Amino acid sequence: MSTLYSTRVTAVGGRSGTVHSEDGLLDLPLALPKELGGKGDSTNPEQLFAAGYAACFENAVIHVTRGKAASVKDDDIVVVGTVGMAPNGSGGFGLSVGLDVTITGVDQATAEAIVDEAHRVCPYSNAVRGNIDVALDVHVA
Structure with a gap:
């Protein structure tokens, strides 16, 4: 199968860390949801x-x-x-x-x-x- 598109995203710090795409378009903090005991102040x-x-x-x-x-x-x-x-x-x-x-x-x-x-x-x-x-x-x- 020939790949039509590929992307690369790096996660650092687990559920309380960050995610970053290699092109810089995705750059988000992560947080454990409140329902799971976290702050819930960022995406997951x-x-x-x-x-x-x-x-x-x-x-x-x-x-x-x-x-x-x-x-x-x-x-x-x-x-x-x-x-x-x-x-x-x-x-x-x-x-x-x-x-x-x-x-x-x-x-x-x-x-x-x-x-x-x-x-x-x-x-x-x-x-x-x-x-x-x-x-x-x-x-x-």
């Missing part, structure tokens, strides 16, 4: 994962609707990503993902078919398939 890895997955999945929806009879504009799609973390029973932790997808201008059956196809082509979906439970909730507006 779960928020970053939720943001990345939601944005990538929205683009997958855009991708699969191009050239189809159901015309969907980029702004007609809203994806809200939720990432949860829980003990996995083996001394570690596991993630769960919820993607709440709203598409304007199509009927429910069409929206569900679009989201199913997007879930097959989205790089995040393909990366986590079989490892992380992903719940898809599809709405029309």
Whole structure:
């Protein structure tokens, strides 16, 4: 497989550290969430994962609707990503993902078919398939 894009991000200091991309566009402090006993005054890895997955999945929806009879504009799609973390029973932790997808201008059956196809082509979906439970909730507006 030929790589279409690659990026590099450095994390220092764990959940109370920082993340920096090599191009300088991403430069963020991290903090343990208040719910886990931290200050919660900065972003955390779960928020970053939720943001990345939601944005990538929205683009997958855009991708699969191009050239189809159901015309969907980029702004007609809203994806809200939720990432949860829980003990996995083996001394570690596991993630769960919820993607709440709203598409304007199509009927429910069409929206569900679009989201199913997007879930097959989205790089995040393909990366986590079989490892992380992903719940898809599809709405029309």
